[in-house]
Amino acid sequence: xxxxxxxxxxxxxxxxxxxxxxxxxxxxxxxxxxxxxxxxxxxxxxxxxxxxxxxxxxxxxxxxxxxxxxxxxxxxxxxxxxxxxxxxxxxxxxxxxxxxxxxxxxxxxxxxxxxx
Numbered sequence: 570x571x572x573x574x575x576x577x578x579x580x581x582x583x584x585x586x587x588x589x590x591x592x593x594x595x596x597x598x599x600x601x602x603x604x605x606x607x608x609x610x611x612x613x614x615x616x617x618x619x620x621x622x623x624x625x626x627x628x629x630x631x632x633x634x635x636x637x638x639x640x641x642x643x644x645x646x647x648x649x650x651x652x653x654x655x656x657x658x659x660x661x662x663x664x665x666x667x668x669x670x671x672x673x674x675x676x677x678x679x680x681x682x683x684x685x
Contacts, residue, residue, distance in 0.1 A: 579641040582656045586637075593627065593636040600627055606647065608654045617646060626650070630657055631666055 580589070603614040603625075614627040624646055626637040642649050660666055 579643050582652060585640055585653065586656065586660070589638045589640060591636050591638070593634050595627070595634045603627065606650055608651060611654060613650050613654065615646065615650065617642065621646070624649070626653065628657070631661060
């Protein structure tokens with residue numbers, strides 16, 4: 570018996586930053602096994618799936634660590650990381666950081682616990 574699965578399609582950057590975006594406290598995780606690619610001084614740590622078609626990415630936005638999970642690489646992870654980098658720069662320039670992330674920053678700032 571075979572199961573017909575829908576064909577996988579690459580995610581858009583909007584999908585990545587709405588569905589696959591979450592805050593991470595790096596003090597609680599050991600990511601020593603991640604590879605690293607610096608782009609314009611920003612550090613991107615990533616781990617590829619065994620097939621190389623997906624990756625998990627850890628980076629910083631507005632000074633806070635974030636995790637992007639199950640991001641399609643389109644079989645060119647460096648190009649995809651550069652696309653993500655450009656999208657982050659645009660988000661920071663336009664102050665369009667995802668709402669849940671912005672709310673987290675505001676709460677921490679009000680409590681005076683936010684340290685940049």
